[in-house]
Amino acid sequence: MRKRLSALLISVLALSACGSGGDDSPEGTAAAASCAPSSGPVTITYTTWIPGIEKVVKLWNDKNPNIQVKVQTGPNGNGGTYQNFFNQLKAGNTPDLGHIEYDALPSFRVQDGLLDVAQCDIVAKAKDQFIPWTWNQVSFGDAKSAWGIPQDSGPMALFYRADLFEKNGIAIPKTWDEYAAAAEKVKAAGGYITNFSQSDINQFAGFTWQAGGRWFANDGQQWTVNLTDDKTKKVAGYWQNLISKKLVSTVPPWTTEWDNAYNSSSAWTWVSAVWGANSIMSGAPKTAGKWRVAPMPQWTAGDDVAGNWGGSATAVFKSSKHPYEAAQFALWLNTSEEALALLNKEAQLYPATTAGTKYSYLANPVEFYGDQKIYEVFADAATQVTPDFTWGPTMTSTYASASDGFKAAVSGQGTLDEALAATQKQTVETLKSQAIPVKE
Amino acid sequence: MTQATIVDVPEGTEAPPRRSGAVRYGRAVPFFVVPFGLLFVLFYLLPIGYAIVQSLYTVERTGTFGPAREVFGGLVQYGRVFQDGPFWSSIGRVLVFGVVQVPVMLGLALLLALLLDSGLVKGRRFFRLAFFVPYAIPGVIAAIMWGFLYSPNLSPLKPVTSAIDFLSADFVLWAIANVVTWVYVGYNMLIIYSSLLAIPAEVYEAARIDGAGPIRIAWSVKIPLVMPAIVLTTVFSIIGTLQLLAEPQVFRSFSSAVSSTYTPNLTVYSTSSVPNFNLAAAFSVVLALATFVLSFAFLRFTQRKGAR
Numbered sequence: 001m002r003k004r005l006s007a008l009l010i011s012v013l014a015l016s017a018c019g020s021g022g023d024d025s026p027e028g029t030a031a032a033a034s035c036a037p038s039s040g041p042v043t044i045t046y047t048t049w050i051p052g053i054e055k056v057v058k059l060w061n062d063k064n065p066n067i068q069v070k071v072q073t074g075p076n077g078n079g080g081t082y083q084n085f086f087n088q089l090k091a092g093n094t095p096d097l098g099h100i101e102y103d104a105l106p107s108f109r110v111q112d113g114l115l116d117v118a119q120c121d122i123v124a125k126a127k128d129q130f131i132p133w134t135w136n137q138v139s140f141g142d143a144k145s146a147w148g149i150p151q152d153s154g155p156m157a158l159f160y161r162a163d164l165f166e167k168n169g170i171a172i173p174k175t176w177d178e179y180a181a182a183a184e185k186v187k188a189a190g191g192y193i194t195n196f197s198q199s200d201i202n203q204f205a206g207f208t209w210q211a212g213g214r215w216f217a218n219d220g221q222q223w224t225v226n227l228t229d230d231k232t233k234k235v236a237g238y239w240q241n242l243i244s245k246k247l248v249s250t251v252p253p254w255t256t257e258w259d260n261a262y263n264s265s266s267a268w269t270w271v272s273a274v275w276g277a278n279s280i281m282s283g284a285p286k287t288a289g290k291w292r293v294a295p296m297p298q299w300t301a302g303d304d305v306a307g308n309w310g311g312s313a314t315a316v317f318k319s320s321k322h323p324y325e326a327a328q329f330a331l332w333l334n335t336s337e338e339a340l341a342l343l344n345k346e347a348q349l350y351p352a353t354t355a356g357t358k359y360s361y362l363a364n365p366v367e368f369y370g371d372q373k374i375y376e377v378f379a380d381a382a383t384q385v386t387p388d389f390t391w392g393p394t395m396t397s398t399y400a401s402a403s404d405g406f407k408a409a410v411s412g413q414g415t416l417d418e419a420l421a422a423t424q425k426q427t428v429e430t431l432k433s434q435a436i437p438v439k440e
Numbered sequence: 441m442t443q444a445t446i447v448d449v450p451e452g453t454e455a456p457p458r459r460s461g462a463v464r465y466g467r468a469v470p471f472f473v474v475p476f477g478l479l480f481v482l483f484y485l486l487p488i489g490y491a492i493v494q495s496l497y498t499v500e501r502t503g504t505f506g507p508a509r510e511v512f513g514g515l516v517q518y519g520r521v522f523q524d525g526p527f528w529s530s531i532g533r534v535l536v537f538g539v540v541q542v543p544v545m546l547g548l549a550l551l552l553a554l555l556l557d558s559g560l561v562k563g564r565r566f567f568r569l570a571f572f573v574p575y576a577i578p579g580v581i582a583a584i585m586w587g588f589l590y591s592p593n594l595s596p597l598k599p600v601t602s603a604i605d606f607l608s609a610d611f612v613l614w615a616i617a618n619v620v621t622w623v624y625v626g627y628n629m630l631i632i633y634s635s636l637l638a639i640p641a642e643v644y645e646a647a648r649i650d651g652a653g654p655i656r657i658a659w660s661v662k663i664p665l666v667m668p669a670i671v672l673t674t675v676f677s678i679i680g681t682l683q684l685l686a687e688p689q690v691f692r693s694f695s696s697a698v699s700s701t702y703t704p705n706l707t708v709y710s711t712s713s714v715p716n717f718n719l720a721a722a723f724s725v726v727l728a729l730a731t732f733v734l735s736f737a738f739l740r741f742t743q744r745k746g747a748r
Contacts (some may be wrong), residue, residue, distance in 0.1 A: 086715040111715065112507035124633045198696055216503045257591055391503070397714045399701035407696035412607055433520060433719060435499045435508065 015290055035120035037324040041066040044326050047085070048099035048314075049076045057337055060329060067325045067385065079099050080302050082396070085317075089113045094317040096326040100148060101312045103202070103391040106216075108315065109140075109435060110393035115316040118146040120327040129335055134352035134389035136311050138219070140390065149314030149330045150352035152343070154273030155381035156206050156307040159280060161268045162292040162370065163189065172294050173415045176238060179297045181267075183247040186268050192249040195267045196239055198410045199403040202309050206273070207235045209389045210307030216392040222437035225392065226401075227424040228417075234299075248280045249274040250410035259283035271296060273309035274378040277346040281368050289367070293374040295381065306381035308389070315363040318358025350378060357382055380411055401426040488728075510718075517722035526701035527723065530733035531682075533613065534703050538681035541617040546673055548621070549628035553666075554578065554658050556629075557636040568633070580625060583690035586619045591694070607695035615695075617685045622671035624680070627671040635669035636662060671742050675735045682731045685709065704730075 046057070046069050072095065074081040081103055088094040089111055108114050117123045118139070119405075123146055131256050134150040160171070164170060166215040168189045173179035185191035194250055197203040208215070213231035217224040226232075242248045247266055252258040253334045261267045263282035270276060280291060296306050313381060314330040316323050335353050341361050343349040351357060357379045365371040392398055405419020498513030505671040521527060552571055556564055574582065589595050606615040639662065647657050663670075685705040692698040692706075700710040704727045712720035 008694045083713045083715075090715075090717065106505075109505050110508075199693070220504060223504055250696070251593075252694050252696065257593055257694065260593055270477040360548070385631070394714055400710050404701070407699065413609070416707075429716060430716070433716060434714070435501050437504060 004023075007277065009014070027064070029041075035115070035117070035123075035327065038322045039180065041068070042322045044069045044097060044329055045072065045095035045177045046097040046099075046314075046319075046326075046329070047071065047072045047074060047081065047095045047182050049074055049079075049081060050099065050347045050349065052342075056334075056342045057398060059338060059342065060332060063217075064329075067329060068326065069329055077104055077116050078396070078399070082107075085113070086111065089317075092319060094319050095237060096317060096320040096322060097330060098315050098317055099312055100315045101113050101310060102134075103395050105138060105147050105313060105315065106140065106391050107392040107395055110434070113318055114147045115318045115320060116147060116315050116324050117323070117327050117330075118144055119148060120324055122324075122331060122334065123149065123327050126331055126335060129346055129353045129355065129358070131352055131382060133308075133385050134311065136387045137311065137389075137438055142320050142387070143344050149327070149334050151312045151314050151334045152310075152349040153352050153385070154275060154308050154350070154380060155378050155385055156210070156271060156273050156296050156309050158294045159266065159270045159272055159276060159291055160281050160294060160298055161290055163290045164268050165376045175301050176297045176299055180238070180242065180247075183242055183245075190275045191268050192247065192261075193267075194257060194269045194271065195253070195261050196243060196248045196249050196250050196410065197253045198250050201270070201399045201402045201406065202255075202312070204235070204239070204308035204402075204406070205309035207239075207271070208232050209305075210296060211235050212305075212306050212386070214370035214389060215398075216390045218390060219352065223392065223431060224439045225431070226423060227398075227420045227427065232420060233417060236420055240409070240416045241418075263287060273311075273409050274350040274375070274381075275310060275348050277366070277369070277374060289370050291369050293369060293377045295377060304380075304384050305386065306384040307435050308385045310333075333402035350382070351373075371407050392431075393428065393436055394427065394434065397430040398423060452571060455607050467608060468734070472744050490703075490722050491721045494718055495725050501626065513718075517719050518726070520665050520719055521722045521726050524707075524723075526699075527704060528709050530701055530704050534681050534684055537613055537617055537684070538678060540614075541620060542651065542674060544617075544619045545625055546670060546677065549598075549673065550632055550663070550666075550670065552625065552629045553633040554662060556633055556660070558654060558658070559599070565720070567664055570628050574623050575622070575627040579686040579688055582623050583616075583619055583687045584621055586615070586622070587691060587694050590615055596714045607697065609693070609697035612695050612697040616691060620680075621686070624677070628677070631673050632666055632669045635666040639665050660696050667742075671739070675738060678735050678738060682727065722732055 020234075029065075032189060033403065044067060048071065050056075050073075053071055053073060057069050061068050076085060077100065081099070085094060085098055085100075085108065089108075094113065105114070112284050118127075126149075127146070130150050131153065135146070136149055138146050140147065160172060164186075168185065168291070170176070170182050170185045173182045178195065186193045189370045190310045211231045211234060213226075213229055213235065215225065215227050215232070217226070239248075243250065249261055251261050262270070262280060263286050265287065270280065272279070277293075280287070295304070298305060313396050314334060316330065320326050328403075333343075335356070336350070337356075337359055340351045340353070341359065342354050344351070344361055350362075351359070354363075362375040362379065363373060364375075365373050366375075402419060402423040405414065405422050408414045410417050428438055428440060456661070495517050496512060497510045498516045499508040500511050531654045538586060555561055556568060561567055578586075587607075589597060590601055592598075592601050592605055592607070595601040643661060643665070644657060647661050652660065656676065683705050684703040688698050688702045688706055691698070692702070701707045704723070706728065708720050708723045711723060
């Protein structure tokens with residue numbers, strides 16, 4: 001117990017240590033926001049959780065002796081790095097560059113942590129290289145701003161077990177109705193069509209994105225929170241039906257149990273993002289060669305609409321002393337073929353640039369997927385993501401609340417609809433407690 | 441205490457050396473006290489003070505992305521704390537947890553300590569260490585390990601875990617209680633056991649001459665004499681229970697029954713990762729006060745009982 005006490009003390013201390021220097025006035029930081037090149041050699045610090053990033057950074061450092069990048073890796077964003085960033089913001093000692101997913105960018109902007117890199121001429125010029133909807137994720141719809149440089153995207157598609165579908169004579173579902181019908185047949189054959197993600201709400205967000213639901217809107221005066229619109233309710237009702245009928249399994253995502261569900265052929269499909277290809281490879285090695293990828297099921301037959309799950313930006317923190325060089329590195333990292341090829345090789349990142357999706361390394365067949373050229377499916381999906389999905393400024397709280405509710409729903413206590421209603425209320429509450437104007 | 445006795449010695453002798461001696465020791469006092477005082481202020485009072493200050497502030501901003509200004513808000517954050525349903529139900533949850541888990545854990549610790557002390561056990565050193573080993577395992581690792589043991593499909597005890605879902609809403613609190621007990625029984629046993637070792641042998645001799653058997657000695661001599669140690673471990677356990685964090689945090693990833701506000705400290709953690717440091721500070725202060733009140737009430741209760 002003493003250990004816990006000391007752990008608490010340490011964390012309190014860490015908080016206080018962080019806070020003591022953090023009373024930066026908004027005037028002071030606004031004045032520092034510009035983007036001019038530095039003179040002489042500089043060192044840029046960069047925090048990320050991309051596996052194998054050291055190799056990519058080495059490539060840069062070897063070629064750019066005057067702009068050396070020091071990379072620090074940590075846990076994934078919601079796993080701890082965001083918390084560190086928030087603490088560092090309060091303490092005024094953030095790195096120059098940080099890895100921030102699209103859904104978390106507004107949260108960091110609202111904490112006044114980010115530099116508008118559109119002020120850097122090199123960034124403004126590079127705008128057209130990016131797929132429009134990924135740029136929209138960093139500009140928040142304002143053509144003159146960019147709160148980071150898009151890095152990767154997560155267009156969604158349907159991963160499915162070709163062998164099991166064929167053996168049981170089940171057609172590959174093209175619509176969500178067909179998917180639900182297939183779920184019954186899969187259940188009869190002794191499996192589950194998929195595993196519903198009860199605590200990683202991003203999958204559900206991706207489904208909603210595809211269906212046309214929009215959770216947040218910002219008219220410049222105030223935020224609107226709309227987690228209970230008709231489109232979201234349609235998606236929630238659809239999955240609630242599958243959960244109630246026990247046609248999907250509900251083991252917690254990103255656990256060994258979850259890997260086991262796929263590795264032991266208990267779950268037959270996964271509607272996931274492009275980086276999910278890697279999750280299946282590493283989590284379900286016994287199923288090598290048996291998976292294929294098809295476009296995401298549609299709400300209306302004949303449509304071509306994809307959802308997006310994940311994707312990140314490389315953001316320049318406001319306190320950076322070398323914003324120009326930081327932006328220069330971030331641009332190289334996210335637009336040059338050499339960097340993107342290495343990022344894809346090491347971490348299966350899928351580029352956010354238009355040219356990137358056409359690079360040759362993405363045209364190769366992938367052995368694990370029976371030599372299917374899976375990235376072709378995602379290249380199509382990347383162009384089918386609707387551009388105007390806006391994230392709220394306190395997603396951590398929204399996710400925690402939704403996850404609490406979804407967990408209850410899969411345990412048979414309540415429904416997804418009720419969970420979303422509670423999340424709506426909680427999110428508005430959180431915005432109000434942060435003095436962020438919100439429409440009630 | 442040692443200082444008092446050292447100073448006492450020259451007191452009876454002549455005046456001049458006493459004086460110079462007092463000055464010399466007088467210099468020693470700050471030498472020993474300053475490091476402690478400094479660390480105490482730096483790592484204890486300051487953080488607590490900072491948390492209290494933070495909890496009195498609230499943020500203001502203009503526009504949807506306006507930068508936050510911290511302004512004095514008085515007890516606004518505390519108002520939020522007292523209206524926060526999940527926080528108070530989490531306090532209720534850990535109280536239920538404590539009422540069951542603390543007596544079970546300390547009962548086990550006492551039993552093990554008495555067994556080790558009784559002379560009935562061979563290989564005392566081995567067992568003393570063996571009981572203590574779980575405490576040497578970091579709480580997070582212990583929780584992950586037990587998580588696997590509880591897992592419905594991967595557990596080595598699958599016949600049991602597939603029949604009873606230890607990670608379901610009905611059981612998970614007690615599954616966590618089991619982990620906490622497993623980790624801390626040895627630690628508490630060691631405190632009680634060392635207190636048992638401090639009992640002079642004459643006391644046992646006298647009891648034996650009076651015709652007391654081993655069980656009678658344990659009940660009427662040992663337990664009353666180690667009561668202070670038991671009280672101490674109880675206070676530690678009450679504090680630990682209210683501050684449960686690592687175990688529920690780990691269980692959150694593989695149990696659908698553990699929410700982001702499952703224990704008070706988990707609420708503090710979730711709130712600070714919004715990030716809403718002011719509200720998190722207010723939660724912490726209220727939690728610290730609740731801990732203080734409970735520990736103090738328990739001490740008063742046992743002291744009054746002792747006085748009778």
